[in-house]
Amino acid sequence: MSLKLEQLSYSYGDHKVYEIQALKDISLEIRSGEFVGVIGQTGSGKSTLMQMMNALEKPGEGKVFFHGQDVWAADFDRKGLRSKVGLVFQYPEHQLFESDVLSDVCFGPKNLGLSPQEAKKRAKEALALVGVEEACYKMSPFELSGGQRRRVAIAGVLAMEPEFLILDEPTAGLDPKGRDEILGQIALLHRQKGMGVILVSHSMEDVARYVERILVMDQGRLVYDGVPREIFARCEQLAQMGLAAPNVTYILHGLKEKGLQVDTDPVTVEEARDAILRALGREP
């Protein structure tokens, strides 16, 4: 039960003047129920990689397997795949088009061929999952705040009940409160429903806090694949790629340089606090 990419390469632009190689020889496997973070600079190929996972883009070379089946085989049901691997684009609120919130969330389930009642039921469940209140169901999406609109858009994908949820920068442009709420709800979904989540993010703090595994992209290549503390231990290499480790990592490294015997592995604020207390000989 997994999503597997094998030696994937992709370039766009039909003529060599415009051709840009977006992905170079990428192989990876994401198992059901994993919480994976993807980091990399703008233009490193993250978004393209995400579109490969639900067959929105066809790879130039290489293969994509979903539960062991080649998604580009002639008889493969790609529409079905897109409901199993839900992709939430950057600024997903820009894709809302219906006159009220509930109908918009119903769009996905209806496209799957569900009856209007069933679609509505799923839409309501999805809206509840992302924390949109019932009072908003009949409102126009444009009457909502930015954060709420984004939740509605995420619900639009969740209503298809995907096995994997891919989120491309779901917190871009949100305030810290909106960011924590959305990420918290996604983490909850992951825990309660066992949904596989792939989170593309610029924020190292977010990635460090929620994910179990990190993929680092640089210039179309997958350069690192490992658990957060392994990845963030390489803060110098990350810096060369224009990336950074979470702020606490730098603080801990700084403390160690000044002579405090502190463990530099922690990647979240809470872990770092405990490590510093331990180094000072106090109970966390």
Place this chain on the structure above:
Amino acid sequence: MIRDITIGQYYPSESALHRLDPRVKIIGTLVYVISLFLFRNPAGLLVATLFLGFCIGLSKVPLSFIFKGVRAILVFLLITVVFNLFLVPGEPVLRIWKLTISREGIHTAVFTAIRLIYLIFGSSLMTLTTTPNHLTDGLERLLEPLRIIHVPAHEVAMMMSIALRFIPILLEETDKIMKAQTARGADFESGGLIRKVKGLVPLLVPLFISAFRRASDLALAMEARCYRGGKGRTKMNPLRYTAGDRIAYGVILLYLILLTVALRFT
């Protein structure tokens, strides 16, 4: 699929044609397009073909790029040819049922087709070798004398450059929204006409909203930088003619003289 549209596309390269002042290219294209409708004889056609060939050769733009432009008007071209073929009266050559093809019809059809194709070639060559910014700069300068009769030259040029700038942005946006809706199970390809048109709603509504949002953002950004229209505005890189541009004007003049000479051979 959407990236295939080539009208107004620029082909980056370093050629003599790319370096020319945009005014020369605009005037040259205008002169050439008008000149295409002046001749009705093979000698004139030969001169026009040679001139076009010379310019294409000079531009270093691959032929395939120039040919692509014709694809866009193919249907229009076919209709024009068919109408000319059957509807121009004259000495009958062929009779199919109630329709007759005349010698004059064939002549007109062939010439019209060639004119249209050359027209597209000529104008694509201009856009392929000139960046949109240069193009509007050139246009602004050319329209400047008309300010006396209250033609807002700068504003027209600014609107044009904004419109041109928005084309790729909106295409990209269309691509993005299409993908986002496809990810939600939308289907833009299959189904009958009514289903297809209905299927466009999830694409067009967000696209319109996004266009308005971008326009309003841009207006705000321009105002924030104190944009107040063209009055008293100077340029960082004003257009100046160089020796090459003068030679180019000479070449255009030479073309016109040759064409006039060719018109005498009937």
